Amino acid sequence: MTTGSADTLTAVINLDLPGPTISRHIYGHFAEHLGRCIYGGFYVGEDSEIPNEGGIRLDVVEALRALRIPNLRWPGGCFADEYHWRDGIGPREERARTVNSHWGDVVEDNSFGTHEFMQLCELLGAEPYINGNVGSGTVREMSEWVEYLTRADDSPMAALRRANGRDEPWQLSFFGIGNEAWGCGGNMTAPQYTHLARQYATYVRNHGEKPVYKIAAGANVDDYGWTESLMKSLSGLGGAHAQHTHVQGLSLHYYTHSGPWEDKGDATRFDDEAYYVTMKRARRMEELVRGHAAVMDSYDPERTVGLVIDEWGTWWNVEEGTNPGFLYQQNTLRDALVASVHFDTFHRFADRVAMANIAQTVNVLQAMILTDPDSGALVLTPSYHVFEMNTGHHDANSLPVGIKGTVPTREVEGSEVSLFSASASTKDGTALISLSNLDASSARTVVLDLRGRTVTGHSARLLSAPTLQTHNTPEQPDAVSPVAHTGIREHAHGLEVDLPAHSYVTVQLQLG
Structure with a gap:
């Protein structure tokens, strides 16, 4: 009632009375090698009849540029901690084939790799956010990837990049030190991951003029102990040693659904009761941001470390007749309202929330864009329109909103x-x-x-x-x-x- x-x-x-600046990066996006997000979504190949540049769909690019897309996270997600970047460089016909064990157990041909992703970011005008492999990778592998991307001289990795057709280095804005280390990224404990995060982050070097913003794999939902473990170790316990040189951000993941994990609810067939449950769970994001921010404040009162909510959105049961590992779902007005209340929360915590990435941009979970596999048609979702209507908030100063009167509620x-x-x-x-x-x-x-x-x-x-x-x-x-x-x-x-x-x-x- x-x-x-x-x-x-x-x-x-x-x-x-303007307040803290709302970073445009809270309107970021996420593209994982999952279902038809990359292949058939962003990337159709150079031989496709769909207009493309280097295999990248130009209608998708045009639609996302209208959102002023600020950043794009890639290659995962869970896929990141089984991705080895050298498999995705060089002539496409010579690239290694691997198995995408997390998402559909399909064969990955690596035709979309580092060069294709960075070209996509350039076409979008978006800053790249690359997620490194801690779960199954090595320190050297991660370090060399950053060198390959960002070094300008004749170092070994810069020479390899030039041999693969790119002379000038790219600007790498954000780099994730693993993903969901508590789960698919290695099933680690907080102390295990914290130790590795310090080690791996040390070797993510700044080779270019702009420092790389390093993001540690943070908590799942309300695991405040995970956040405390990271802050206690990575911030140097405050005081004179709190230089925050290891990482500049901590991630947080939280998804909204109306049912239990094993039966999350249907994307389009739901009643009012399921809708209100969805709204309650969407509004929990404020509780989570407030809780993790409080832990971070105790070690970083000047708020120099950002909270990066790099996976959020609705997660429904997959559409009938689609591959259950591809996470394809429709997107209704309900999803748009989930997005709107999330952004209100991010705006209110603009002094701590540095970035956010909706999961995911095309054809997966709470997507901005759906592409029809048969006709190639492109559809903009209701969630897309919330992002577009909010572009005026990008890099604006937040204004507090005080409410007078009784706000309607529902039990x-x-x-x-x-x-x-x-x-x-x-x-x-x-x-x-x-x-x-x-x-x-x-x-x-x-x-x-x-x-x-x-x-x-x-x-x-x-x-x-x-x-x-x-x-x-x-x-x-x-x-x-x-x-x-x-x-x-x-x-x-x-x-x-x-x-x-x-x-x-x-x-x-x-x-x-």
Whole structure:
């Protein structure tokens, strides 16, 4: 049952009190060698009839550039800790064939490797985030990969890169020291991994002008002990020795689903009860960020180490008739609302959350893009549109949002879940306000009490659909897509905004 007053809510926003910067990198993406994410998603090969450059799909590139995609994580995921980078360089016909044991037990021909990934990042205008192999690799292997990518002189790895057709080094922005070391990355204990993280990170050298931002494989969900073990060791126990030279970030992984792990729920066939359970679990991200941030603060009060949530999103049962190891799922309006509340959390913790990567970009889990394997058609998902509507938050200063009035809630699994979410930011004489009405059946009205600066203009956009289950297909590609929102009007305190049931609205302000 939904509780709380149906009266209008008031959101108080002081436009002249900017807070921490919301890094554009929280809008990052993830591309693993999993299902049709790489092959058939990003990469179709140079002989494909689909327009491509070096085998990379240009329609996918165009769609992601519209999101101003800031970074892309690759090659995994679980695949990262069985990936050996030398298998993916040199002439494609001579590259080693391996087995992708994690995802479908299929043969990997390594036709998409380091050069192809870095070309993809260049086409996207995105910064590369490469995840190294700790689980089954070696220190030397990881060190030489970084040298291969970033060194400019005639070192052995730079010479090898040139022999493979790339003269100039690339700029490597982010490097992961393993992945999910507590699970598929080696089934290690926290002390085991912490020891290895210090060792491996030591040999991820800075060969170029820009230092590599090194990210340790952090906790699964609420394993705060894992975070403490890493911070205690990698930060030098605070004080004069807290130079944080080993790593600059710690990862966190958390997925949203409505059922237990073995039966996560269906992507498109769900009732209101399953929807509200999903919203409750999506909103748990705030609890997790707050908890891990508190542990990190005790060792790093100046917040020089970033929390990197490099796997998040919905994880449903795979679509019927598809390979269960390929993790293909549809994407509905419900998924879009999961994304919107996650971003509100990341905005609120902008001083600690340095980066985030949704899992995954194409054809896997909560994808931005789905490609049809038969026709080659490209579909933009509802989640894609949330990313696009939020581009104004990139590198903007967060603005706190204070709520006056009773926020509607619903009892879900024994606790109350808020049905309203909001965040705001400002930059370059503008402000962007994000508003989510998570109520499945009731509309709300929100007064934006705008203080501190003059508002000289405004516009609004709405993302909603007749049902929460509505999704986009090649036949109906715009069933869920943003439209201009006419339910906004001036109010004595600023603006009044109508929020239809199960909707996401962004309000753009021009400031004087």
